[in-house]
Amino acid sequence: MEKGITLEKLKMIFNKMLSDGYNSEEIIHNIFLNYSTFVDDNEIIYKHKKIISQELGTDFRNVFLIGSRHLGIKIDDEVLLEKNLTSDTDYDYAIIDLKLFSFFFDNYSCENPKYNEYLLKGYLHPLYNKPLKKNLIKILSKCEGKLSICFYISERAFIKKLNDYYGEILNSKLSEFIKPEIINRLN
Incomplete structure (x- = not known):
């Protein structure tokens, strides 16, 4: 099985969109909510999602x-790298669930400024909340591999966060393949 999405594949996907x-x-919405993965065997992703959804009481979807x-x-460091993933590359998951977000908000208060900054943007990052992180x-x-999870209050907050994180670097790299005026239309 081919590992990873090449910039050429990404270019074709972006050009179509x-x-x-x-x-x-x-x-960003289409790539992250429509495509399950470009990389791994979907079976491990399925197992992770099943365990996460059952353990946290949220829908699989x-x-x-x-x-x-x-x-x-x-x-890494705001630079797009094409390299093969190793077996120790972690699996990052986002959970979009208002009720679950509210549960963690109500039960895991935290004074960490970074945690509260993210909270105001609509997501809870357990990295900055030790009791929540310990529980998670x-x-x-129970899952195979190294996993991390962030919780989002809404799909809108999720897309905004990913666009803020990926948008600029992907747009700059894609400008090597796509006319700059088209890339400028994205911003």
């Missing part, structure tokens, strides 16, 4: 693989 009139957020395991492309580590230990 651009020709269909998609803007940057619509492209609310759990999304994101990050380098989804795209097959790593972004127990749950995630």
Whole structure:
């Protein structure tokens, strides 16, 4: 099985979406909510999502693989890297569920400024909340591989966060392949 999405494949996907009139957020929305993964065997993703959804009491369809395991492309220090993923590359998941978000908000208060900054943007990041992180580590230990999870209040908050993170670097890399005026239309 071919590992990772090449920039050439990404270019073809973006060109199709651009020709269909998609803007940057619509492209991010399509890539992360429509494509399960470009990289891995979907079976491990299925197992992860099943365990996560059962353990956290959310619908299976609310759990999304994101990050380098989804795209097959790593972004380090705001630089797009094409490299093969290793077995120790983590699986990053997003959970979009208002009720679950509210549960964690109500039960895991935190004074960490970074946690609260993210909270105001519509997502809870357990990295900055030690009790929440400790609880999730127990749950995630039932899954194969290294996993991380963030919780989003809404699909809109999720897409906004991913567009903020991926949009600029993907647009700059794609400008090597696609006319700059089309890339400018995305921003």
